[in-house]
Structures are given as structure tokens and as C-alpha cells.
Amino acid sequence: xxxxxxxxxxxxERMLLGFRATDVSSKSMSFQEKKSFIKxxxxxxxxxxxxxxxxxxxxxxxxxxxxxxxxxPRVIPRKQYERLMKPCSSNSWKIPRSxxxxxxxxxxxxxxxxxxxxxxxxxxxxLRRLVxxxxxxxxxxxxxETLDYVLSLRAQVGLMQSLLMTCExxxxxxxxxxxxxxxxxxxxxxxxxxxxMRTVVVKAEKQFSLLxxxx
Amino acid sequence: xxxxxxxxxxxxxxxxxTPEIAESLRFEEEIQSLIHQSFDGSSAAGGSFTxxxxxxxxxxxxxxxxxxxGEPPASAASSSPTAGDLWRLRLGEHHAATDALRLPxxxxxxxxxxxxxxxxxxxxxxxxxxxxxxLSPGLKAEPPDSDxxxxxxxxxxRPRRPSKRKECEKSKAKAVAKKSKSAxxxxxxAKPAAxxxxxGDKLPYVHVRARRGQATDxxxxxERARREKINARMKLLQDLVPGCSKxxxxxxxxxxxxNHVQSLQRQVEFLSMKLAAVNPRIDFSGLDHILSAECGxxxxxxGCGGGASGTAMWASDTAASTGGIRRMPPxxxxxxxDLVHPQQSSTVWENNGAAHPHFLLxxxxxxxxxxxxxxxxxxxxxxxxxx
Numbered sequence: 275x276x277x278x279x280x281x282x283x284x285x286x287e288r289m290l291l292g293f294r295a296t297d298v299s300s301k302s303m304s305f306q307e308k309k310s311f312i313k314x315x316x317x318x319x320x321x322x323x324x325x326x327x328x329x330x331x332x333x334x335x336x337x338x339x340x341x342x343x344x345x346x347p348r349v350i351p352r353k354q355y356e357r358l359m360k361p362c363s364s365n366s367w368k369i370p371r372s373x374x375x376x377x378x379x380x381x382x383x384x385x386x387x388x389x390x391x392x393x394x395x396x397x398x399x400x401l402r403r404l405v406x407x408x409x410x411x412x413x414x415x416x417x418x419e420t421l422d423y424v425l426s427l428r429a430q431v432g433l434m435q436s437l438l439m440t441c442e443x444x445x446x447x448x449x450x451x452x453x454x455x456x457x458x459x460x461x462x463x464x465x466x467x468x469x470x471m472r473t474v475v476v477k478a479e480k481q482f483s484l485l486x487x488x489x
Numbered sequence: 490x491x492x493x494x495x496x497x498x499x500x501x502x503x504x505x506x507t508p509e510i511a512e513s514l515r516f517e518e519e520i521q522s523l524i525h526q527s528f529d530g531s532s533a534a535g536g537s538f539t540x541x542x543x544x545x546x547x548x549x550x551x552x553x554x555x556x557x558x559g560e561p562p563a564s565a566a567s568s569s570p571t572a573g574d575l576w577r578l579r580l581g582e583h584h585a586a587t588d589a590l591r592l593p594x595x596x597x598x599x600x601x602x603x604x605x606x607x608x609x610x611x612x613x614x615x616x617x618x619x620x621x622x623x624l625s626p627g628l629k630a631e632p633p634d635s636d637x638x639x640x641x642x643x644x645x646x647r648p649r650r651p652s653k654r655k656e657c658e659k660s661k662a663k664a665v666a667k668k669s670k671s672a673x674x675x676x677x678x679a680k681p682a683a684x685x686x687x688x689g690d691k692l693p694y695v696h697v698r699a700r701r702g703q704a705t706d707x708x709x710x711x712e713r714a715r716r717e718k719i720n721a722r723m724k725l726l727q728d729l730v731p732g733c734s735k736x737x738x739x740x741x742x743x744x745x746x747x748n749h750v751q752s753l754q755r756q757v758e759f760l761s762m763k764l765a766a767v768n769p770r771i772d773f774s775g776l777d778h779i780l781s782a783e784c785g786x787x788x789x790x791x792g793c794g795g796g797a798s799g800t801a802m803w804a805s806d807t808a809a810s811t812g813g814i815r816r817m818p819p820x821x822x823x824x825x826x827d828l829v830h831p832q833q834s835s836t837v838w839e840n841n842g843a844a845h846p847h848f849l850l851x852x853x854x855x856x857x858x859x860x861x862x863x864x865x866x867x868x869x870x871x872x873x874x875x876x
Contacts, residue, residue: 305765305766308765309758309761309762312761312764312765313757313758313761316757316761317757374708375708375711378708379712393739394739394740394743397740397743397744398743400747401743401746401750404747404750404754405750413715414715414719414722417719417722417723417726420726420746420750421722421725421726424726424730424746424749424750424753425729427750427753427757430757431753431757431760434757434760434761435760437764438760438763438764438767441764441767442767445767
């Protein structure tokens with residue numbers, strides 16, 4: 275079973291960890307930078323949550339190459355990184371094939387199945403570029419990794435969507451609260467004491483009542 | 490309900506913590522429910538497939554079986570006892586009929602290969618059958634008459650016929666697939682589930698039988714096995730990618746797969762952009778604790794008061810988020826479906842949301858410290874009763 279609850283939870287945890295590590299909540303970043311960091315966190319999270327597959331290793335390798343070890347040690351704990359990347363000695367390792375068979379198939383394909391080769395081979399090449407780490411995969415394992423990758427991408431998209439929706443919904447509520455109770459602002463600015471908490475409580479209770487009315 | 494462990498909370502006022510802690514706990518539970526709901530929701534998209542994908546090879550086997558049946562293993566005596574027994578039984582049943590005996594495949598791709606219907610031909614038996622599973626004479630008598638009729642109406646989409654037979658190290662049950670007229674999908678579907686799941690992904694050695702009139706040299710046999718492997722995977726991918734089941738032809742299916750992967754990657758980028766727009770308001774450092782803690786949820790927001798100070802910041806973010814909206818309808822549609830749930834969690838989010846901007850002002854505050862874990866569960870029950 276691929277898309278399990280544990281997998282999703284692991285993904286969310288890792289992503290939030292990544293957000294924290296890359297500090298996307300700070301004000302000092304540009305929008306593009308924030309977006310790239312969020313995407314980075316999400317991709318790394320999906321790769322780590324999945325475990326040790328060829329595409330995950332390819333993904334992490336490409337990310338680390340891109341980042342040049344800048345942020346990655348923070349986003350991924352060192353131990354897990356070792357564990358994930360250990361089994362793969364080199365990503366560009368070609369699957370060893372008997373030369374005789376290769377020669378024969380080459381001969382056969384060149385003479386007879388030219389058309390089929392072009393159509394399928396082109397697409398296989400494109401797919402290799404899409405799937406991370408796909409350059410070194412044979413036909414069969416490429417399809418296998420694509421399968422896995424598609425499932426993980428789906429889970430990633432779904433979870434990011436729900437996260438986004440929750441954020442937006444709470445933002446909406448925050449605005450409503452702001453509109454309905456402006457007077458409490460003055461009293462609670464910078465105040466972390468009893469009054470502040472009470473105000474928060476009051477606001478939350480208002481929200482609950484609103485919610486009850488809605489449903 | 491005393492918030493016993495509220496030492497880290499910062500203001501030593503235990504009395505007011507109670508409702509807040511309750512709310513924050515409620516928030517965590519709602520977040521959990523949101524997550525779980527979204528889990529169900531997001532898995533529902535591929536739910537029917539992913540459920541099947543639990544045993545992908547099973548699926549493949551099932552797919553294989555759909556158009557056509559499999560044959561009972563002639564070599565029932567050879568290896569796997571359970572499968573062998575089943576097959577022997579079925580041999581007995583179907584001795585008269587020429588119906589296919591579905592193979593109770595273990596669900597590995599090995600079985601996929603073996604399960605490919607292949608006709609049992611006496612001629613091809615001797616050279617290839619080095620595996621040691623000899624055909625029972627009864628079965629041998631059967632195939633010649635049963636094979637010829639089914640051979641002609643080759644079931645659509647199932648051109649696969651039995652291939653060759655090789656050495657099988659792992660001594661799995663060998664399947665002698667027999668062509669049949671009637672489909673026994675239900676029984677075959679039950680069988681793979683019942684059978685033990687073998688390797689699943691690996692295809693060490695494949696016992697296949699050479700088809701009539703086909704070359705039996707090792708190279709073409711190997712090629713054929715490889716092709717069948719790839720075709721099995723292509724079938725799985727076809728099921729996964731929506732709208733691909735009707736398409737025939739490898740190139741077109743690959744086209745669809747590529748489009749699907751590209752669209753998913755684009756969706757991820759788009760969502761990350763939206764999250765970047767909405768992000769500054771929510772301090773994500775608190776959330777991971779919420780998600781990780783199952784029984785001892787953090788009262789993230791309860792620790793710091795004064796949430797209203799942050800409200801001013803929120804106004805600035807709406808402009809950024811609305812600017813980013815430009816994309817495809819599909820993400821929007823999907824979002825609307827889930828909209829019901831975030832509403833429930835959002836109220837409790839509000840509690841945190843109110844507190845978070847305060848954290849932004851003072852990033853030095855570590856959220857890890859705010860953990861009146863002991864008191865929280867009690868307050869959550871309280872709050873539950875309120876609602």
C-alpha cells in the first residue's frame with residue numbers, strides 16, 4: 275500500500291519541518307524565494323516520506339546539487355540522508371546487459387521496428403527527463419518508478435491543497451474577527467498577560483458561535 | 490481541571506488557561522480530523538486503484554485474467570503446496586469442461602508471466618520443461634481438444650499466450666494457463682487475494698512456455714518475457730492515469746502519462762506559490778508539533794496571549810494572495826469539495842492564528858516550550874461537551 279496515513283503524516287511533518295528550517299515565515303524573503311523554498315520542502319518531504327526508491331534518491335540528489343549543501347542539512351536530518359542515499363552508489367549506473375543480446379536487439383530493432391522505436395522512444399526519453407533519477411533506468415524500472423512517482427505526486431498535491439485551504443479559511447476567520455472586534459486590539463497589543471489570553475478566548479468563542487450558526 | 494504542566498506557558502495564570510487549552514486541543518483534533526478527512530479524500534482519487542495497488546502484481550494478474558483465463562498448473566505437484574492443491578482440485582472439477590481454471594496467483598509479477606495463458610502442447614513439453622513439473626497425463630489429454638477452439642477466438646486485448654518455461658529457483662507454484670471461454674474473474678479475483686503474496690516486484694526467473702510456432706531460442710524468449718513485464722506495468726499505469734484505459738497503443742498511453750506527470754508537477758508549483766502568498770500569517774513552526782503529537786497535543790496558541798496585535802498584519806497578505814490567483818480550474822474545483830472541513834478546524838486555527846503573529850513579532854520565542862500537555866486532554870473533553 276503506497277498512500278497510507280503514516281505516509282501522509284510523515285509528509286506533512288517533514289514539510290512543516292522544512293518550512294521551519296528554511297524559515298519561510300520570515301518577512302525578509304522575496305516572494306520567489308519563499309515559493310522556491312516551499313517547493314523544496316514539499317519535494318524533500320515527499321521523498322523522505324516515501325523512503326528509498328530510485329526516484330526519491332534522484333530527487334534528493336538533484337536538490338542537494340542545486341542547493342550545494344546550503345540548506346539541505348537542516349531540511350533533512352543527517353542520519354536519514356545517509357540511510358536514503360546509501361544503497362545507490364551512483365545514479366548514472368547503467369543496468370548491465372549482455373553485449374550479445376544488446377547487439378542482437380539493436381540489429382533487430384534497426385531493421386524492423388523503426389517506426390515503433392521512434393514513437394515510443396521519444397516519449398520514453400521525455401518521461402526519463404520528467405521522473406527524477408530516470409536517466410539511468412531501464413524501460414521496465416522506468417515505468418515502475420513512474421507509477422510510484424505519480425502516486426506520490428498525487429498525495430503531495432492533495433495534502434498541499436488541504437493545507438492551503440485550512441490556511442485560507444483561518445485567514446478568512448481572522449478577518450472576520452478583526453472586523454467584529456476592533457476594540458479589543460488596543461488592549462492586547464503587545465500584551466502577553468492574562469488580558470491577552472482572555473481576549474483570545476473571547477474571540478475563539480465568538481468564532482465557535484459563528485461556526486455553529488453556519489452549520 | 491488544573492493545567493498541571495503549564496509551567497512553560499509564560500504567564501503563571503492557570504485559571505484562564507483552561508478554555509484556551511481546551512480550544513487549542515480542539516484545534517489540534519480538528520486539524521487531525523482535517524488531515525484524516527483529507528487523507529480519505531485524497532486517497533479517494535486514486536482510492537479504487539490504490540486499494541488495488543496494495544498488491545500491484547495482484548492487480549496485474551487480475552487484469553491479465555480479465556480478458557482471458559489462466560490455466561491450471563500442470564505441474565501442480567512441483568512446488569507450492571497450497572496452490573498445487575487448489576490446482577489439483579480444479580483439475581478434477583474441470584476435467585470435463587474446458588473452462589479456464591483461474592490461477593490463484595500469489596500476485597507477484599512472476600505469476601504474471603506464468604499466468605499468461607499458454608496452451609499446453611505435448612510437443613513443446615519435453616525440451617522446455619526442465620523445471621521438473623511434468624504435465625499430468627489427464628491434463629495432457631485435455632488440452633488438445635480444449636485448446637483448439639479457444640485458440641481461435643483470442644480474447645480481445647489478451648494476445649498473450651503461454652510463453653516459455655525457464656528455471657525457477659524459488660520453486661513457486663508453476664501456473665499452466667489454459668485458455669478458456671468463460672471468464673472466471675470472480676474466482677480469480679478471490680484467489681490472488683487468498684494466495685500468499687510473493688516477491689511482488691522482482692522477477693528473478695520466469696517459467697514460461699513457448700508458444701506454438703514461436704522461436705524457442707533464449708534470446709527471443711527473454712525478449713518476450715521482458716515485453717510482457719513492460720506490458721504489465723503499462724497496464725497498471727493505464728489504470729492509474731485517468732482517461733487512459735480506453736487508449737490503445739503504447740505511445741499514446743505514454744503521452745497521457747507524460748501529460749499527467751507534467752500537470753501534477755505544475756500543480757505542485759502552483760500550490761507552493763499560493764502557500765508562499767498565504768504563509769507569512771501562519772507560523773508553521775507550531776504546526777509540526779501538532780501533527781506529530783498524537784496523544785499529547787500542544788497548546789500552541791494558548792501560551793502567548795495578545796493575538797490581536799497581529800491582525801493588522803493579515804490585511805497586507807490578502808493583496809498578495811489574490812494577485813497569485815490565475816490558474817487552472819481543476820485545483821479550484823477540488824478545493825471546493827474540501828471546503829467544508831477546514832471550516833471546522835479554522836475556528837480553532839483562529840486561536841492559533843491570533844497568537845501566531847505575535848510569534849512573528851518575537852521569533853525568539855520557542856514554541857516547543859509551550860506544552861501544558863498534561864492539562865490539555867482534560868480541557869479538550871470539556872470543550873467537546875460545550876460544542
